[in-house]
Amino acid sequence: MIPALCLFLFLENIEAHCKPFSRSSHLNNMEGFGNVHPSYVPSQLVNCSSKACNATYHCYLMELKQDYKYEVSVNDIVLAIRTKLDSEILDTFSGTSFDVEKGKVSVNLRHIQPIQLSPQEVQDCRRFQTTLFKILLNGDISKLRSVSDDFSLGDNPEIDYLLLPTATVKHERPSNSIIDWKSVFSFPFSSVSTCDCKDRASDVRIKDGSVCSCRLENCVVHTPHTGSIYFINGIIMELNGNSTLNRRRKGTTTYKEYFKNHHRIELRFEHQSLLRGKSGFKVGNYLLKSRQKEKGQKKNYVELPPELCSVIMSPISISTIYSFSFIPSIMHWLEGLLVAFNLKKMLMDHCLQNDVPISKVLQAITATECQEACDYDYLETLGDSFLKYVVSVQLFKTNQNDREGALSKKKEKIISNDALFKFGCSCKLPGFIRKEAFDPKKWHIPGDKSKSILLKEELVSTTRRAYVRGTREMDFKIIADVVEALIGALISTKEEEAALSFINWIGIKVDLDTNIMPYERPISIAPEKLVDVESRLNYSFHDPYLLVEALTHSSWKRPEISTCYERLEFLGDAVLDYVITMHFYKKYSNEMFSSNFITNMRSISANNECYALSAIKAKLHEHIRCDSVVGNKIDETRKSVEKLCLESTFGWELETYFCEVVADVIESIAGAIFVDSGCKKEVVWESIRPLLEPLVTPETARRHPISELQQVCDQNDYKMKKKPYVRVNGETSVTIEVLKAAPIPYTYTATATASNKDTAHKMAAKQLLKQIKICESLIA
Template sequence: MDGYASPSAAAAGVAGATRGGEAPFESEEGTGNADDTYQHEQPVYFPEELVDNWVSFSLRGLYYCYKISLGGCLNTTSPPADIILAVKCDMGPEFLRNSFTSGGVEVTIQYMRIIHLNQEQVIFARRFQSTILSLLIRNGHSEVRDAIRYFHELQVSVGVVYLLLPSVSGKIDWCSVKFATSSVYDATEKDMRHCHSCKDVDLLQTMDGPCCRCMLRNSVVYIPRDKRFYNITGFNDLNANDLLHFRDMSVVSSKRYGLCLTSESNPLLVASGLFTVQNFLHKCYEKGKELGSRNTVELRPELCRVVMAPVSTNTLCSFSFVPSIMHRIQCLLLSAKLKIQLGPRMQQFNITALKILEALTTKECQEDFSLESLETLGDSFLKYVTGQHLFSTYKYREGKLTSMRKKLVSNAALCQLACKSKLVGYINGEEFNLNKWIIPGLGYDRCGNTKCFYVPKNNMYSLRAISIKSKRIADTVEALIGAYLSTSGEQAAFHFIKSLGMDVELHIEMQEERKIITKYEEIIDVRSLETMLGYVFNDRSLLIEALTHSSSNIAGPCYERLEFLGDAVLDHILTDYFYKLHYPGCTPALLTNLRKASVNNCCYAHAAVKAGLHKHILHSSSKQMINDLENSGRSFSGPSHGWEPGIGLPEI
């Protein structure tokens, strides 16, 4: 830094120089260049808790159950039912802290209990979730039929394995799970078309044969000529013989299809379209948005093929949120895993998996949060820590120290540390794509991808790889530093930096060897300065050094080294202040602009002149320069920070 900004930063450096001690430091030649070896194609981790094969999973017997409840701004007349998530193992106490809100939708996760399921029940449950999710996501006759048939295959390969079960009054809705299956769809079991409690008079003729009213009332049907699925919610007292109602275009009639239907006295089915599966994690998701085309129509039973029965509208509604919910759960499980991977020393710090996920989520994900604000915070702290360490360890001048710090905190160096620490696979680096979400029970996504592979060197599972730039990885490292700093303080952030393998120390006291000046009163007015600053210096030679410009003919060091340290201190203090003042309402752009508007030479210079510090600077500038500065100081007005920090000041 040049000009009168430097003494301000140097003064901050004086304060910073009262902390720390010496420690070894990796030479700059040892930092390497990450871009020389970095591979942009990186595996994306998948949580081990949700990986198994269906053969071994169905034989486990005992399963850990978690209740998923939905609330918030849901624009639907049918409130979503609870869903029970059954997995192979305990997902830990951290998982219970992972309730979240996004797009106005509130998702609450609660541990229920361990339950016993036999192999047949697991098969029923797998078939249920495969069918209902295929219906909601794929919404095509051939795709749904293929999906339903796939689950019959004996799947011994490792894949995405867990159960999602409908819940009624806190218990599994086995009526829906057992009967709302492909047997109805394939019409292979005639006794599956009624519930055994209905009399023959309650049977209605469908395309595949008679079906009782109670099964039809809560069912999903398919009309081949329309190539559409409908959710049946009830009956209309009128029938096809009612001429007045028959003229209504909302009735799907026999004339429309050129069919000869025999059961003219059958009541009409009241139906609506299925719920639309959407990514409610997207930041543009509208609160209270309509969940799909829910216009009511009347259908002739004889035109319908029953796909699932019984299945309530509430269950269909809740399962339309499942892909987004499970994607977020997968990310949170990985975030909790990362906390453990960082080592036992990091476990003492109280930080939630959701906060870590924020630091792992790039802006490309288009979610409510991203790493950008935390990155800005972490960047300032990292420069402060490394700057303090370099200042204490080496006696180099400011230029050399700046060069060393630049290399130490470069994108290449941070990327290299992240790769060595196996952090890259945790990064949430792309927008959630419904087409790439694997339905548990099918084992493949809409693009046909099925592979779930194990990454031995990282001891993690992965479903796919993505291309991610080294800068984005470096940003994530800085964001993680910011996450620990904002939740658990400087010690937590420092220990995270150490856990990555960076050889730095956060010094409490710095031992600075310097020539003791005994006649300091002859050089500067120490008492006046201490009164102005509100601080009494133990080592007043530091004060003289902080006020000595390189042009001064006074023997001793100039302020450049202290400026190097003070610049990092001011940057960290101001960035931390703005983050705490405005979070969470502060956007990444606003935080960056506030930082730029306050952490710069112009603001420092105005602050120094406003306080009268410029009168004490030791320099050998021309008399004209001194007069210009004095005149500027007398006419100075306005704030010393912000977007318009007063008038410009001359440089030495």
């Protein structure tokens, strides 16, 4: 079991069948229950072995492919790692594509032969990648430390993997020979080193001496007079210091005159051919779900006199450098997969039997703040709905003497964000969560010891460990969302049993194996004398007293009936919410919609206004047992609905008060069918769905007017101000102002009056949306 933590204190008043099990008796000693939480590094990327011996690295070929035309092509890169990766990691990672400035780069990960490296070779590899990444990420020679830096493996746990360039010729061969060792040894550069050229008459004067021209064809240089770094990919034989430099509107001059006039530098070797240098490659976050592509080609090549250049790395091709610019995003993505894989393995130790894809686990632990293509939004919606459903069923069947109010309070204590936050912390989930957008500037370069990162080993279960690289602040709601998203990930694989196992493991005891036992209802008259609505529901009750209960309001005081629909409403609300959510997920899960699509579709369909319209359309309101006061309110709602002449029941069309009792009976009838059918939610959906049709589609969906108005304001930089509402003669007036600052200042104002604040607010928002639409169309 996971190290003991206790959750029962904040839920101690919940009945035994729905009470979280205790993980410890010391709540005050619980770690991670504040807003500061650990960040885990996958153990696959960590090395704990001694630096004194040879090291074996498992090698994987990162095969990069670009789908755009560019003068620089990408090269493959070798990833050398101390732990062999699971095949599921390779299968999930391979084929992943990244949106870059010019198009897409896809990556395939293929296992090749392992290699054994001496401590000196490991240092050389770590020095190479540290130097290259510092150049790419910082572009500043001052960020490069001296060649005497320590790049050796230490005795303490540290991030240890190698990213190495590949040789030009590609074919099946041992890992050692696929690596471009010349590039690995390109730093530190020495002008006295020999080359393979037999004729040294081609020596060229550079800032620090003379080198053979072959060593300048592919290299990285620094120009002290500008403090810039350039990537050299050739020598321009036809140009030298005396060649003409066309400065467009500023006329023409020679390169020699240009450097003399603008940099006060007198070229001494003006007859030397110039070098063709590229100013740099931008290292971006290529995981973002929306990126703007570059328009057109920018000229970022310059011609450089060799004598002004100090060589940093040589030889190294510009294609290799370009390929390495994508590596921070690629490795961040791979690290996320490894974190998800390790979490999945931990869950399988305790509660999972099915093989949930790690891509789903990764999605479940990726917060919307990461701004990536996949986040936990719709999985959270699925999990939230299922959790509400199973907890409601559990409470309903184990607390038969409790009214709706008591059941709702108990449910809230179990599934509130605060409760789920504590459940998540008790199971060590925060360390696995990805909570913010990737910043390449903050990426930890493997092998770089200039930033001291001390990894601390932590047991996340009795058999598995993780390494903590530090702590980060995290809002409690993100942790609660991830708990729900993990439930949703299991539900999305059609494994309710696995989801139930997970829910029980985190501390909520539920089961759906036992049907709801019959319970006594104080109804003493024949049910057929009270209701006759089964034909409209396409369902015949085995226990018709359930239908009587579902249509009886608490205001109905009769000797023969002393119960009401509230308990069934509590149950039916959860059942309907879940079956409606799953309907939209199953129907649209394979189509491309925004991450909050399922959430929006559910909110449009599973709400009181929608249920009220459905009930009146089916004439169920005629059979509600209530007193005259409630009856009059129901009749007002009927009249309001009949004026609308609506074909559909979804949306936000009611512009006056509606009696929520009319909506409640849809939920209470759903609860009654669920109990009567032996807890078969599919039967509930088959019966209630016809009342809700036509169901909303992506084409007919509209946001709630208040949400839509807020979106319009956000998109146009308008400011919305809601004045204090006014209550007069039983009615509420709400006034909203929208302030438009540019190009011409203007204020939109709308006031609406209704029997309650929410309806008035909605009506005022509708009016403002109409005003804004008319004015904007006139301006256009």
